[in-house]
Amino acid sequence: MKKIFVIVFLMIVQLSSNEQVSSFYFRALTTSDGLSDGIVRAISQDKYGFIWIGTSYGLNRFDGISMKTYFFRKGDSTSLPDNYIQSLYQDKKGNLWVGSLKGLCRYDYIRNCFIPYKAAQDLVVRDMRDDSKGNIWLATTSGLWLIDSKRGVAEMFTSKDSIEKKLTCAVIKIIIGRNDELYLATYCGIKILNPATSAYQEIKYDPTSNFSISSNGVYSIAMDRAGHLWAACAHAKSLLEKIDLQNRTVNHYERFTDPKRKWANKRLWGTGSASGLFLYDEKTDSFFDYKNDPLFANSLIANPTVCLFQGTFGNIWLGTPGYGLTYFNPDKNLFYSILPVFKREPGIWARAACEDKDGNLWLGTGLGVAKYDRKKQTFTEFTNEDEKKPVLYSNSVRSLLEDDNGDIWIGTGKGLNRYHPATRTIEFFKDNQGMPLAFFWMMAKTQGDEIWLGSTYGLYHYMRKENRFDDLTKDSLLSKYAHRNVQALFADSKNRLWIGLLDIGLVMYDLTTKKTRLLTVKDSLISDTRFSSFAEDKNGIIWIGSENGLTGYDPAKNCSRFFTGEDGLPSNRTNNLMVDFLNRLWIGTSNGLCVMNRDRNHIRRFDINDGLTSNQFNEQAAFRTSDGLFVFPTYKGFAIFRPEDYRENKSEVPLYITSFKISDKELRTQTNTEELKNVRLRYDQNFFRIQLAGLNYMNPLQCTYAYKLEPFDKDWIYSNKKEINYTNVPAGDYTFRYKVITDNANWNVKEKTLQISIAAIFYETWWFRLLVILAVIFALIAFYRYRMNHRERILILQSKAQILEKEKALVMYESLKQQLNPHFLFNSLTSLSSLIQQDQKLAKQFLDQMSKIYRYILKNRDSEFVPLAEDINLAETYTRLQQTRFRGGLHVNFKIAEESYDQKIVPVTLQNLIENAIKHNVIDTETPLFIDIFVEDHHIVVRNSLQRKNFVETSNKQGLANMKSLYHYLSGKEVVIHEDEKYFTVKIPLL
16 A cells, blocks of 8 residues: 655744743732732841831731731821832841831831831932941932931941042942941932941943943842942943942943832842843853743742842842732742743643753643753644644643654544654654544554554554554454553553553553453542553552542552542542652542552642642643753643653741731730740630631741630640631630641641740639638638627526516506505595595596596507507506595696507507606695606606605516516616606607
């Protein structure tokens, strides 16, 4: 059969590499991340590691995730003097200085405020530096100034030789030399001053001299490690000057288009207001540019740049005039990306890669194939265009392979091509060569340059002599697998071909022994038949990537080990597999790139925060270059990296407490939170929030925190969140332990502690409990004594009661006795007898009154109390009887209001008192006896005129005494007896 193939001559188009290659991962920080303004004028890093960002509207402190802002506040002398921040600087003592349009201030870490430094005039500080003696020099629009720390002021530099007169022009930049000499970038050239010796010299524009800069307008200066002074000058050609101070020569670089350049030391990095970032290569005396590329999300945020700063962690920060800032670490950049561009359209969907003998990378995408010259960093594209003769079967390239002849095999979605470098032609394989127009998933090369091709139509073997393909339908071992969908192919180190067949299993074909083995899901040797990629490690384990997890198959033991999301994989879809020289397994998944350590017990994930352009990796094989680079296809270009550059070291970063809040209010302490060692809280402050910050700027979300509040927490708590909340913590002393890791899971890192003491509420304190115990003891003693005293009082009362009962009986008895006094009865009967003879009617009345008296006595002899009204009636009746006897010699006046009638009194009390008055006083018509009865102060008062008898026959002198005892017993009140020259008064308490 006649050999037929098609040759197409290609035109090579070279494209600028700056638009397709990203070699650094640039992170961006904008106003959407909390930045107070997009115009970044100054950047610095404090002694703790926090990044301070000065903008045209406010000052910011950044910890990698959150932003804290500071502004000018009217009437607050401790706030910023102005919101327009011009410069920032941390001196060797750790002080942070802030220069604004309206003066200079220093940040007070402890009080979280700003201390202003006054000057004789308004200062615009453009730059600050301190020398070895602690002097802080200021580059201002008014010349060279310095800070007097003792007086707290800024003053203009003066010298004995009046050198300051030569420094009155605006100073833009200061650098300090090894001997504390000052190099000043000014609008009047470069000024060099030694303040100690007053030595002074200038480097200016002088067209007649070889030691001349291109312009006196110098925007920035820097000193490299070799002692060369670099200067950026304002010139029509925007020259960059390299000044050799020893040999007094100047090299001019005219390649730049931007007059404003600044740089970080060590390696020379520079920026401009429009041209992006550049790196100077001292060996080749050339520059490499890094610019914004809209195709790469991790490129520079913008080309215009205002300021440049390199921090203590090696990160380089670039401030822009309105776009925020960009930062990166040139020494910690594991990944870079390649994104081929086809006719201005990016081939984002990367699928396959290989390398030719010249070291060029061949990159297959959804838009064609691109040859990437790694030395020149240029692309040659192979892509079909509308209305032009096709150069490939399809722009959808799925697999690439270089054979021993240097030819590049290109498997597409619609057929197979081969590129011949010698003739720069592409061959199209046809059906008459045994090759259908199939979808070619993958290709492999076994020993002897045997080419195997896997497609949706089956497995094909290339027969080089015949330049045709065998579909293996007649092969004694593989014919049963012919025309099956082959999704993955791999040739291992033992010349075995691994064939992944959709819906069947994995076939191992040993080309040396001519034996096969089928691995199936049913036999528990694989987890899925939707294969994506294979790899072999140094232990002979075959690793199998599929849509249902990762499988490690041991051919010697014919057993497998399975890995899924439960084992640390971010996705069960494992697409690309590669084993590095350290025997670590790299896995491209649908959710990031992973590396499994050599012990196969830990998986570390990388994502877009680590510099990848995409977390989604394509379902084709990865590739290793001849110099050890890994090329992984993603959905946004190719991820390129050297796996050995990644080391599983201790991942320690600075860790601080940045906030301690109670009820969303910051706790006031004697020191700043970063230095906090001890915290004392009240009993009602046991609800608090602690915020941590691990200063990992290049990937802050990678921080994992561990903390433990002993003894409140029994175990360590692990979290990716930086905020920690504690509620209802009991009173006591606690130790808050905390630490952070960023990379591996080795928690053997330095930890920090914070002592927290929570006061108890007063009733839970030891002194209160002691007082309570003492009070209880005292109360028990007092109660015991009270009971004893009470018992004694009861005994006394019982004794008194018995006595009073006895006295009462005696009194009552005596009262009855008095009431039945024979003398009263005798006198009354005598009077009655006389009345019967004289006036029978009156005698009858007299007799009736006597009967009422004795009837009352008999009625109330058992009553303790009677209403006052009843006793008054008795007393009135008794009085009438006595007036019958004594005629006009007895006058008894009752002056008692009716509202007192319901009050109580002992029976016959008034009768006894009237009788007692009659008994002890002289009564006749010439000296009548007056008795007044009235109520006063809740007492019934019986008062008689005093005309005492010399002798009383029937008196036992106990009547009133018994009455006093009786009333004291009944009411607890005393009977008051009073006698003066005129009256004898008895006051009886009303009951």
